[in-house]
Structures are given as C-alpha cells and as structure tokens.
Amino acid sequence: MNLRERIVRRQRTDREPRLVHDYDAVNPTVHQSEPTGRGPVLEQLLDHLDPAFDGVLPGNLYVWGPKGTGKSAILTALFSQLTEMAGHSQSAILTSTRAETTQPVEYIYIDARTAQTDFALYRAVLDGLVEKPVPKHGLGTSELHSQLRQELAPGDRTVLVAVDHLGEPETYPLADVDDIFAPFEQTVSWVGVGRDRPTDVEVSVPAVRFPPYRHHALVDILTTRVSTGLARHALTHEQVREVAEWADGDAHDALAALFGAVDVATVAGHGSVSPADLDEGMEAVPQPCVSLGRVLALSENRRRVLRRLLDLDADERESVGSAADSIARSVDLSETTVTRILYELADSGITRRVTAEAVGGKGRPPSRLVPQFPTHVFKRLYALERGSGE
C-alpha cells in the first residue's frame, strides 16, 4: 500500500462513516451462494433430485410458497452448485468401470421474468445447452424450436430446467411451461417455481412447499447479511429484530426495509441507523409489496416512467392523466404511451389505483397512483445503475 492509498483510506474511514460496504448484502434481489435457514426444504428438494446424482433424470416438480421465503435463493444456489459439480463429475464418469456411459444430468436455471415468450424461453434453454451464444434477433421461433429438438434428441443428453417466478402477471403460468416442454419429455424435466397453491396450477406434479420464515430464522438471515455488507455498528441487534418482526416472515420485505434504512442513514451522514431512519426504511416498503425483481425486470422505459412517478408531487399524482402529462415531459415518450404504460403497471399490481370519491366534479372521477414496490431501494438501484449519485 502506497502513501496515497493510505491517505485515501484514512479519508474514507475517518470522514465518512461508510455504513455500507456492499449494497448487495441487503439487496433483496441478490442471493447468497450459501443460503441459511432452509435446511428441511432443501432436503426435500434433494430427495426429489436424488436420481439425477446417478445420471437418471428425475420427474417434474413444483416448488411453491409466498414471496420472500427463499425459493429463488435456494434454487439459484442449488442450480449453480449442481452445474459446477456436474462439470467436475464428467471426468469421474469417464474413468468409471460401468459398461454404459451415463451422461450426467445437466442443469439450467431460467428466470421466467426474462423469458416471457416462447422465443425467449427456447432461447434461454438453448443458451444453456450450447457453447456459442444464441442470437436474440434475426431467427424465428420455429427455427429455435427445431434447434432444440436437435440438441435434445432422445438418447443423448438429459436436462433439468428450473423456471422461476411462474404465474406472475407478466410471466407464464406453470401449465404453459408444462406444455412447452412436453415435446421434450424424454430428455427434459422441469422444476417450476411459483406462489400459487398446487391445487390452483392445473398441473399435477409432486410439490415442495416453502413456508414463511419463522421469526428467529429471519433474524439469523438478516444478521448474516448485515454482518457481511454493513459496518459493524450500523444496526443494533434489537433493530434487526424489529425489522424481522415487522416483515412477518418475508425476507424480501425485511431486506428492502433494511436497505432503505441504511441508505437513509448514509445520505444523512449518520454514524449508525437511527430509529427514524429505520422507520423511513420500513415506510418505503408498502404492504402488500410487489417484489423488487419484478420491477427491475421491466423494460427500460417502464422503469423510467416509474422512477419519474416517484418524483411527482402529490397533486400531479392525483390522476393518471396529470401524472402522464408530467412524466411525458421528461421521458421522450408520447403522453398517450405514458398513459397506457401507467394503466398497465397499475393493472399488474406494481402500482395501485385509488379512485377519488366523486366530489361534484364532472365525468368519471380520476384515480391516484400509489406505488406498491420498495420505492427507496428502487430509487437507489436506479441511480447506481446509471452511475449517478442521485
């Protein structure tokens, strides 16, 4: 370390409290490679996947449970670990004395939020199967389908595909995924992940349920996260417990609230999270709350519209019309398009329309738009994304 680095380091640690080393630690959409507190369900998953460890493709599976129960956390960690281990085991199988050459099962994890069409879904699978990148444009859906047929011809390789976040307003229901993979039945099994109860998904497969976290388990998760990404004295244990209590078993909401609180404290230059900072963090997470991942998966322009919406003052937000008018000014989309986008966002639950009680005015009463996602986290991530300190 040279002198300059020493000085810079002093400046950082002495002048700014540096509450946050790494926002990812409290980012609800970023998962840990070693998730905690889900031992029993993890065992159930492994039980189901057991045949795969002998090269035999397991059956389809449905994983379900409410938001913030660790479904994505576990599935992403599990699939990346399995992928890694499958890569290593190849050599072991080659040297084995078994007569038949059992190809190891391959693993592909897909987020349905980024695969909302047949094309995108085929593409995601194919991308996981072949070395060279698959183009996003310029070839037809049917062309992709026949390429998949080729890769997944019976007798060759077998694949277990996890498709996360099914059954949301923007994503395929489980039944569609079942249909889409039906032609590849012999070589592909899927693990569908969603929130609906198995009785509501119209596909009968074995299911594994993720129950909400118990209070102490959630506290453990938050404590681990906080200790990896925040300054040691950023939060008291009591504050962590308070957030866990408030979040009622939902790790997503708890992390979003912590994220907001820590950011508020940082911007205000506080040495630790004050009670008011913590309250502000929780207030920026509406109840009920749409998961941040859904919002971040929206197209660029939609996120831009949402971001502007958050900056409007109360009277501009009093009607969809006036909100669209204000937003259209700063967004380079026509007012009609902004209007339509605002209605679509409300329809899918990302915002909520609250109809004004008619007070003598003419015509149908307008409705106010209320965000239903973690607003503070969204703002911060939006700013980080484009590298501004805003």
Place this chain on the structure above:
DNA sequence: GATCCACGGGAATACACGGATG
C-alpha cells in the same frame, strides 16, 4: 431480408352525473 418486441396512437368501451323523458 428476417425476426422479435416495445411503442405509438387512436378507437372502442366503461363509468359518473345531471337533466330530460315517460
């Protein structure tokens, strides 16, 4: 030239209300 998909833009429909009509 082909392809996907986000946008644009406007038409069609729904809703609220007051006043007219039967």
Place this chain on the structure above:
DNA sequence: CATCCGTGTATTCCCGTGGATC
C-alpha cells in the same frame, strides 16, 4: 319515481410500425 340520454372523463383494447439485431 324509474329510466334514458348526453356529456365529459377514465380505462381498456387492438394492431400496425419501426428500431435493433442477426
């Protein structure tokens, strides 16, 4: 009084178009 109608606003629906990419 019950119903219809006109007007004004909000909301939904639909489909062609064009940018980006291969």
